[in-house]
Amino acid sequence: MRRHLDGLQILRALAAVVVVFHHLFYHLDIRLYGETLTNDFQMGGRGVQLFFVLSGFIIYYIHRQDSTGWAPARLYLYKRLVRIFPLTFLVATGWALATLVMSQVGLSERQPDLATWLTSAFILPPLAKPDPIVIWTLRHELFFYAIFLLGFFSRPAFFVAMGVWVLAALAFPTGLSPESAVGWQLLTVLARSNINILFAMGLVTAILVAQRKSDRDLTWLFVTGIVLLFAAGGLFGMQDFGRTETLIFGLISALTIYAAAGSKVTSRPLVFLGDASFSIYLVHLPVIALLAPFLVPALGGISYLLAMVVIATLAIGLCCLFYMLVERPLIRALKPRKAMADQSKTRSRVNQKA
Numbered sequence: 001m002r003r004h005l006d007g008l009q010i011l012r013a014l015a016a017v018v019v020v021f022h023h024l025f026y027h028l029d030i031r032l033y034g035e036t037l038t039n040d041f042q043m044g045g046r047g048v049q050l051f052f053v054l055s056g057f058i059i060y061y062i063h064r065q066d067s068t069g070w071a072p073a074r075l076y077l078y079k080r081l082v083r084i085f086p087l088t089f090l091v092a093t094g095w096a097l098a099t100l101v102m103s104q105v106g107l108s109e110r111q112p113d114l115a116t117w118l119t120s121a122f123i124l125p126p127l128a129k130p131d132p133i134v135i136w137t138l139r140h141e142l143f144f145y146a147i148f149l150l151g152f153f154s155r156p157a158f159f160v161a162m163g164v165w166v167l168a169a170l171a172f173p174t175g176l177s178p179e180s181a182v183g184w185q186l187l188t189v190l191a192r193s194n195i196n197i198l199f200a201m202g203l204v205t206a207i208l209v210a211q212r213k214s215d216r217d218l219t220w221l222f223v224t225g226i227v228l229l230f231a232a233g234g235l236f237g238m239q240d241f242g243r244t245e246t247l248i249f250g251l252i253s254a255l256t257i258y259a260a261a262g263s264k265v266t267s268r269p270l271v272f273l274g275d276a277s278f279s280i281y282l283v284h285l286p287v288i289a290l291l292a293p294f295l296v297p298a299l300g301g302i303s304y305l306l307a308m309v310v311i312a313t314l315a316i317g318l319c320c321l322f323y324m325l326v327e328r329p330l331i332r333a334l335k336p337r338k339a340m341a342d343q344s345k346t347r348s349r350v351n352q353k354a
Helices: 002-033 042-063 070-104 114-122 133-152 155-171 185-192 195-211 219-236 243-261 268-275 277-298 304-334 337-353
Strands: none
Touching (some): 002 219, 002 277, 042 133, 042 195, 042 219, 042 243, 070 114, 070 133, 070 304, 133 155, 133 185, 133 195, 155 185, 195 243, 268 277, 268 304
């Protein structure tokens, strides 16, 4: 089954990389020209939407056969929270301290404040815009995890809740920005954002993949889907997660994920980038902000695009190093012992049957 999951990891890698370029264009424009001239690589912003569809797919697919009750619910909740909170806390805290130091030595005009740190380190407090800004997406992830938790007690209740969540987005759309929602605005955004639809699309895709009987290689459809993703991303840009654009891009994402799960294509470098995608996503903005003051002047004599590729390569490389030295050991250290014991028992039963 691993070969089928490779396609999903490749998609996660592509989504993470285009998000990096999305923010890198902005940083280079601001530092070189004092304003945004390259339209901020709008395709990169759509990589965030692909992540939401992937999340809906993965959470349902890996937990679809879990038993119901308090014990599996606690294990699910522990694994989800451990996956997000410790690393986010470390990155937000480290970046706040780095920003403080940079402001003192004249490398940054921003001053860290308590409200921003609390919002960023603990994700949920709607006190200010998070920093790094990408943390806003984790609020929607956590809300989806909370709804999915219902399935451990009543599968019908979970599907009803998902249906209501999607209908709220369709019937009562909100024009509030999910990135900057503070106070009571956050509840409105979480309840009525078009992002809800993307999670549901991933969930439906997971159901279709789980029910598929054929093992036919869908690599051709996978490649076609990737081409369509870039085409749609370039055509629509960001446009504030508009409903029509979100529906079309979400459907293309769902099609591509369906094909990825049935594709036998693999690539060790891209699969590794997919494994490291959360670190890349969470850490790339601080890394770019730290590299840009030194590399932009040093690379001033080369072309704009070449400078962008050099900085992106260094940033992604440092994020991967962060994954190997921080995220992976942290996840292993916090992995629930009971889960490892259950996995060991399962492997023993499989070996005995074999």
